[in-house]
Amino acid sequence: MIGPRGCIDCLAWGRLGGRRCIACSVFRHDNPDRDRCAGCDRVLAIKNGYCRMCWHQAVLDGNAAGRRRGTDAAYLHGQLELAPIRHHQLFFDRMKYRRASGPVHTRDRRGRPRKTAPPPAGPPHVAWIQPPLFTIGRDYTRIIDSTAYPAGPPGPWLAWARHLARLRSEARGWHPALLTGVDRILTILLSDHIPGDTITITQIHTLCKRLGVGAERVCEVLSDMDLLVDDRQPGFDVWLQRKLTGLTPGIRSAVEAWLRTLHDGGPRSRARHPATVWNYLNKALPSLHAWSNRYAHLREVTRDDIIAELDARNGVQRENLLVALRSLFRHCTKTRTIFRNATIRIKVGQRVYGVFQPLHPDDVDQAVTAATTPAARLVLALAAVHAARTSQIRVLRLDDVDLGNRRIIIAGRIRPMDDLTHQLLRQWLEQRQHRWPATTNPYLLINQQTATETGPVSTFWTKKALRGHAATLEGLRRDRQLEEALTHGGDPLHLAAVFGIDAKTAIRYATTARRLLESAAEHHDTGGSPRTQGRKPSNRPENP
Known part of the structure; x- marks a missing residue:
């Protein structure tokens, strides 16, 4: 990464891509002849006897004296001799000098009108809300297929949304292209918005997917306006329904209540991490399927059934299964789903840890x-x-x-x-x-x-x-x-x-x-510690 430095030709300070700034590189490409400058007496690329820095200084002096560049015919033909250069105005890279009275560019490089920041706007005043007679989904196919924005001036809801998007863009450092995409989605969603209407996340995701715009930023703006409705099915419910398929109704209802208490918390229990819920069910699911083939409810599971499942496993798998079953039967006992906890006084035993080995x-x-x-x-x-x-x-x-x-x-x-x-x-x-x-x-x-x-x-x-x-x-x-x-x-x-x-x-x-x-x-004959025996020098980071 090249840090800030000065251009070797014009001495402009900035984060350059090489030894010269972009303007000096272009000037040197257009004028490849190197000679001694008549103004600053330096040897570098010149144009009609003067370097770029001297030409730039002559423009500044001419603007200060009230002369406009290009009014002299000799200047247009490259025959004008510049006045002796007594000093140079230093400047930063890519900060072009412009007179205070100069015109402001209203168009970009492609000739399109520059976008101005939307005026500040607040939430519209709502006198009353008409309740909907029935709910019908909106169809944005015609707007998506066309490249033009909906015609007409922005309404109060769209103006408020644009103002909030601009504030969030400045606070979060959005890229201009991201802000343009969010503005387009908000224009489609809020052009005909009336008080009382809501927008669902499913509609936003469908629209953003068709237009290739991220839906998260649009949801943030609409959430600030209290117009967003989350109609998505929770991922936990989908996962739970898929995992509990195949269990008998009696066992499934008890296991589902146990998992929801772990995930959401209960009156006297805190919510656990989603990974804990996921691990508990995955460890206990094979045993639950085996019991579903013989029993209709968890109250029919005995201590011998649990010991038989534990004996079929060794080491960490045995311990993890017992921890999950203890949590399940403890919850069922607390909620009066079963009469007796069958996991009481079942011990796993001391875990035997292996010996860590150093990395090769x-x-x-x-x-x-x-x-x-x-x-x-x-x-x-x-x-x-x-x-x-x-x-x-x-x-x-x-x-x-x-x-x-x-x-x-x-x-x-x-x-x-x-x-x-x-x-x-x-x-x-x-x-x-x-x-x-x-x-x-x-x-x-x-x-x-x-x-x-x-x-x-x-x-x-x-x-x-x-x-x-x-x-x-x-x-x-x-x-x-x-x-x-x-x-x-x-x-x-x-x-x-x-x-x-x-x-x-x-x-x-x-x-x-x-x-x-x-x-x-x-093995003292080999010499060295287990980490240094037969090792070759490597690029591994050293100790602090």
């Missing part, structure tokens, strides 16, 4: 090579150097980064910033400013979609660069914590203090590190 150097090198963009390299460094989780990387804000003091706040903990992270952060912030200069998103990582919003990026976008590789973000984070445990001899207190992890997790990493160190000591 080739896998790490492939992950570094796959991170080609500044955002992907920054995400890689946060996971591999600072052991940050994906959820923690997504919610990092601009206020959490202090480049001057070289500090970064991850999950509420202040961490020192190493040279690699500092360099990658500067590269990403420069690209962020260059690509989305008007965005108001407070999060550190943004993309094309979230640049016009105020929310974080998605988990899929964060993991996209390393998807399909052996060294994922979670693997790099785990490898970083294991490396710290191996370096400090398996001290769990040190791991908990550095990374802010739970005590049980720190003990698990410390135990794994001690096992790896003991195995390395048994």
Whole structure:
């Protein structure tokens, strides 16, 4: 990324694409001869003996003296000798000088009239509302197929919508093309709007899909006007109906009530994360289908049936199934759907954890090579150097980064910033400013979609660069914590203090590190630790 600099010909300051500004590059292309300028005595591209900067200064002096360019016939034939240049007016790149009394351009480069900002408008005054006799869907086929806007001056509702769209565009940094598309959709929807009418999200999505415009921004404007009605079927209901197909009515009603309580919350229970609801049902669904073939209700399921289902599974699958069934039967007991909780006093046993293994150097090198963009390299460094989780990387804000003091706040903990992270952060912030200069998103990582919003990026976008590789973000984070445990001899207190992890997790990493160190000591003839045996130099980020 080329930073701000000065043009070597006209000395204009700005963010240039090379050594010269665009105007000097065009001037040099039209006048390829290089010679000594008669005005400033510099050797560069000249036109009739003078460089572009001297010609520009002569125009400024002529405008100040009241002379208009092109009134002298000798000037038109290139025979005019400029007055001695005593000084040059410095200026910024792409900021063309215009007289205060000069005309304002009313047309763009294509000759079309320039669009002016809509006048401020507020909500229309409504004296009374005529209730509809019956509801009928609107048909926008004729308007969509035609390229012209609906004729006639904008009504009060459309004027208010345009004003709100302009305010939101300035606050969120919308691209002009996005604002034009939103204006077109609002014109179609609100040209004949009358008080009492509402617009559904299904109508907006159908219209925007035909015209190739994003529907989210239109919905935001109409939501501010209280005209939007969400007629979509919730995705949770569709998913629940599809998953519970095949269960007997008695079991299905109890399971559906349990899942809705987990998703929406109850009188004395909080709502759970949608991923928790999804995991609970997926773990318990095979057992529920097996019981549906024999029983008509959950009250017929006995303790022996549950133990038989648990015995058919091992390890983590057994524990996850028991946790889901405990939640189901506890809810059914509380709501008096069943008489007795059949999962009481059923123990899973102690989980046996495996030993973490360090990542292979080739896998790490492939992950570094796959991170080609500044955002992907920054995400890689946060996971591999600072052991940050994906959820923690997504919610990092601009206020959490202090480049001057070289500090970064991850999950509420202040961490020192190493040279690699500092360099990658500067590269990403420069690209962020260059690509989305008007965005108001407070999060550190943004993309094309979230640049016009105020929310974080998605988990899929964060993991996209390393998807399909052996060294994922979670693997790099785990490898970083294991490396710290191996370096400090398996001290769990040190791991908990550095990374802010739970005590049980720190003990698990410390135990794994001690096992790896003991195995390395048994094979002392190979030399080195398990992480350095047979390793070749790689491009992996170093420790902070």
